[in-house]
Amino acid sequence: MDDLLSSLNPAQQEAVQHYEGPALVVAGAGSGKTRTVVHRIAYLLRERRVYPGEVLAVTFTNKAAGEMKERLARMVGGSASDLWVSTFHSAALRILRVYGEYVGLKSGFVVYDDDDQTTLLKEILKELGLEAKPGPFRAMLDRIKNQGRGLSEFLREAPEFIGGVPKELAGEVYRKYQAGMRAQGAVDFNDLLLLSIQLFEEQPGVLAKIRQRARFIHVDEYQDTNPVQYRLTRLLAGLAEGGTGPNLMVVGDPDQSIYGFRNADIHNILDFTKDYPGAKVFRLEENYRSTESILQVANAVIEKNALRLEKTLRSVKAGGEPVRLYRAPNAREEAAFVAREIVKLGQYGQIAVLYRTNAQSRLLEEHLRRGGVPVRLVGAVGFFERREVKDLLAYGRVAVNPLDGINLRRILNTPARGIGASTVGKLVEQAQRTGQSLFEVLRQAEGLLSRPQPVQAFVELLEELLEAAFETGPAEFFERVLDATGFREALKQETDGEERLQNIEELLRAARDWEEEEGGSLSDFLDSVALTAKAEEPQKGEAPPEASVTLMTLHNAKGLEFPTVFLVGLEENLLPHRNSLSRLEDLEEERRLFYVGITRAQEKLYLSYAEERETYGKREYSRPSRFLEEVPPELLKEIGAFGDTAVPVMAYTRPEPKPKPSLGEFRGGERVRHPRFGQGTVVAALGGEVTVMFPGLGLKKLALKFAGLEKI
Numbered sequence: 001m002d003d004l005l006s007s008l009n010p011a012q013q014e015a016v017q018h019y020e021g022p023a024l025v026v027a028g029a030g031s032g033k034t035r036t037v038v039h040r041i042a043y044l045l046r047e048r049r050v051y052p053g054e055v056l057a058v059t060f061t062n063k064a065a066g067e068m069k070e071r072l073a074r075m076v077g078g079s080a081s082d083l084w085v086s087t088f089h090s091a092a093l094r095i096l097r098v099y100g101e102y103v104g105l106k107s108g109f110v111v112y113d114d115d116d117q118t119t120l121l122k123e124i125l126k127e128l129g130l131e132a133k134p135g136p137f138r139a140m141l142d143r144i145k146n147q148g149r150g151l152s153e154f155l156r157e158a159p160e161f162i163g164g165v166p167k168e169l170a171g172e173v174y175r176k177y178q179a180g181m182r183a184q185g186a187v188d189f190n191d192l193l194l195l196s197i198q199l200f201e202e203q204p205g206v207l208a209k210i211r212q213r214a215r216f217i218h219v220d221e222y223q224d225t226n227p228v229q230y231r232l233t234r235l236l237a238g239l240a241e242g243g244t245g246p247n248l249m250v251v252g253d254p255d256q257s258i259y260g261f262r263n264a265d266i267h268n269i270l271d272f273t274k275d276y277p278g279a280k281v282f283r284l285e286e287n288y289r290s291t292e293s294i295l296q297v298a299n300a301v302i303e304k305n306a307l308r309l310e311k312t313l314r315s316v317k318a319g320g321e322p323v324r325l326y327r328a329p330n331a332r333e334e335a336a337f338v339a340r341e342i343v344k345l346g347q348y349g350q351i352a353v354l355y356r357t358n359a360q361s362r363l364l365e366e367h368l369r370r371g372g373v374p375v376r377l378v379g380a381v382g383f384f385e386r387r388e389v390k391d392l393l394a395y396g397r398v399a400v401n402p403l404d405g406i407n408l409r410r411i412l413n414t415p416a417r418g419i420g421a422s423t424v425g426k427l428v429e430q431a432q433r434t435g436q437s438l439f440e441v442l443r444q445a446e447g448l449l450s451r452p453q454p455v456q457a458f459v460e461l462l463e464e465l466l467e468a469a470f471e472t473g474p475a476e477f478f479e480r481v482l483d484a485t486g487f488r489e490a491l492k493q494e495t496d497g498e499e500r501l502q503n504i505e506e507l508l509r510a511a512r513d514w515e516e517e518e519g520g521s522l523s524d525f526l527d528s529v530a531l532t533a534k535a536e537e538p539q540k541g542e543a544p545p546e547a548s549v550t551l552m553t554l555h556n557a558k559g560l561e562f563p564t565v566f567l568v569g570l571e572e573n574l575l576p577h578r579n580s581l582s583r584l585e586d587l588e589e590e591r592r593l594f595y596v597g598i599t600r601a602q603e604k605l606y607l608s609y610a611e612e613r614e615t616y617g618k619r620e621y622s623r624p625s626r627f628l629e630e631v632p633p634e635l636l637k638e639i640g641a642f643g644d645t646a647v648p649v650m651a652y653t654r655p656e657p658k659p660k661p662s663l664g665e666f667r668g669g670e671r672v673r674h675p676r677f678g679q680g681t682v683v684a685a686l687g688g689e690v691t692v693m694f695p696g697l698g699l700k701k702l703a704l705k706f707a708g709l710e711k712i
C-alpha cells in the first residue's frame, strides 16, 4: 500500500520492494536502515502476501526487538504477533527449548548468567588447587565461544600462560567448566548459539522446519555480528534454491562496528556480496536524524579512519544549532555543567548523557539528582542481579531444574536454616566424589550427617516447590517460596532490609506484569529474565522514562536517537580508551565509537572534557581527546561553565570543596609529616601527587588528596 512507500525516499523504497534473494543495505548512521527493515516486513505481508509466520528479524538488543515489534504492530495490526522478532540469543533459546534434546540438553535446562558462570569457575579452580582469579578464565571462555573454533584451536594460538597458569591447565579448566555445565543441566549465553549451530548441522530435518519459519530473514546491525552469529545466519538462510538465493536482508554500517573487542567481525558485512553471490546492494545516502551541524562533525571524525569504505551521507535537516564544546577544569565541574544545562533545557526524557566507561556515571548521576533531575541509568548493576532478587530467582531455577547445583547451593541456607558451611562442604564433596547431583546427595542426608534434620526439612520444601513449579505461574510460585521460607522476615533483620524488601516486591510485580503481557510457565518467565541482558536494563522504581534523563555507555547507545545528547569525558585514555592506543585497529574502533555517539543526536549536541580527573583514586591531568582535535574548529562553539549566556549559579551547586592542601602548596625541599611514614622531605609535587623522601623508607609517591601531609 502506498503509505508504506510514500514516507520513504526512492532508495529506501527500492530496498523495501526487494522481494526474493539476498540483499545488503549498507549506509551511514541515521539513514533509515532500521526503518527500511520495518517497512520491508510490512510490505512483504501486505503486498507480497507473505505469512507473518515466515518472517524472522534479528536485532542487536531485546529493547530494539521490542521497539520493532511495536512499530510493526502499529503498521500491520494483529498479525504482527506471529512475526518472529528477536535477538540471536532469544531466537536460539526458543529453538533449543523445542529441539534441545537432539544436542543433549535436558528439558528444564537453565541459562547461567555472568555471576553463575563465575561461581562455577571459582569452584573448578578450587577443585584443581589453583590460586587464580576467575576473571581471565571468564575471558578465555568468551573468546573460545565467540570465535566458535573449539578449545584445541584456541590453545594452539594462545600465550603460554592464561590467568597465571600454564595454558594446558587452563584448557583443563575449560573442559571441566563444560562438563560441569552439562552435568547441572545448564548452558551459558554463548552455548545458546553454538548448540543451535550444532543442532542445525546434525539435524537437517529440524533445520528444514526452522527454515519454513524463517523464509524471510532480516539482520539489523550486521556489522557487529561475530563468526558464530555469521554461521548461524548462513545455516538459517540456507543455500540457493531453484534460482532464488536465500531471502536474507542484512543492514548495517561498517563505520559503526564497535564490538570488535567481542570478536565481531567487520568482514561479515564487507564480504556479504561475495558470501551471497547475486546479492542486491542498496545504499542510503540521506540522513534524517541529525541536523547538518551535527552531521558535519560526524563526517569530519569518521573520515579520519584509514580502514574504511567511503560513503556519502547528506543531511536532510539543514542548518541547526552549532555543536557545543565545554572544557571543564575537572570531572566534577564537568558533571556540574551537564546538570546545569539539563535543568535549563528541561524535557528530561529527550536527553541522553553518553560516556565511555560505566565508572563515569557516578558523578553525573550525583549532580543530576542533586539538581532534582530524575535519572534512568542503563547498564548499572541490573535489577535481576541484586542479591535478594537472585536468591528468589534461584528457587525458581532449582524448581524447574533440580540438577542446577550452583543455584541449589545458593539457596541451601538462604534464608538461614541451620545448614552451616561445613555441612555444605561435606555435601558438595560427596556429590563430587560420587558423581551424583547435589540434590541426590541432599536426599541421603540421614546417612551422611549427624544432624540431618535441617537438610531433610529443606528437601521436603524443595519437593513441594518442584510440584508448584508445574502448577502455578511465576508470581504465585514466588509468593509460595516467600511464605514457606520466611524470606521476608529474614530480610527485615538486615540493615538495608527495607530496600531489599522493596526489590522483592518489585520482582513480584515484574512477574505479574509478565503474566499479563506474555503469559506462560515459571520456566518461560525465567528464560525471559535470563535474556534481559544486564547491559540494556534500566533500573526499576524510578520516574517514568519519558520524564528521566538517560545515562548510558556509548556501546549501549547503538541504534538509538535522542533530541539532545551530551558526550562527556572526551579525553585521551578515556576516548580513545587507554587499552586501545597501541594498535591502529583498536584506535579506529574507538573513533567509530565516537562517531556512534555523535550520530545519536538529533537537534543538540554537547561535547565536553575535563582537564583533571580522578582515576583509580588518583588525580590525574588529562588531555583532550585526539578525536576532538580532528574536528575543524569552525564546526564547534566553545561555551563557558554557564552555557551560551551567563546565568546565575543554580541553588543546588555547592561550592567545590578544595582539596587540602591544594596543589602547589608543597615545594621541593619542604619538611612534612605523614601520619604513617613520619617526617620527610618533599622532592617533587606534580599532577596532584607529591613525592617525599622518608629517611629509612626511601621515596614515596603520595596522592595529595589522601596523603594527609602536614607542613612542619
Ligand code: ATP
Pocket (backbone or CB within 6 Å): 007, 008, 009, 012, 027, 028, 029, 030, 031, 032, 033, 034, 035, 036, 253, 256, 287, 288, 289, 558, 559, 560, 561, 599
Ligand atoms: P543507525 O545507523 O543509527 O542504526 P538507521 O540507519 O537505522 O540508524 P533509523 O533509526 O532507521 O536509521 O532512522 C533514523 C531516523 O530517521 C528515524 O527517526 C527515522 O524515523 C527517520 N527516517 C528515516 N527515513 C526517513 C524518511 N524517509 N523520512 C522521514 N524520516 C525518516
Ligand code: MG
Pocket (backbone or CB within 6 Å): 033, 034, 035, 220, 559
Ligand atoms: Mg538502526
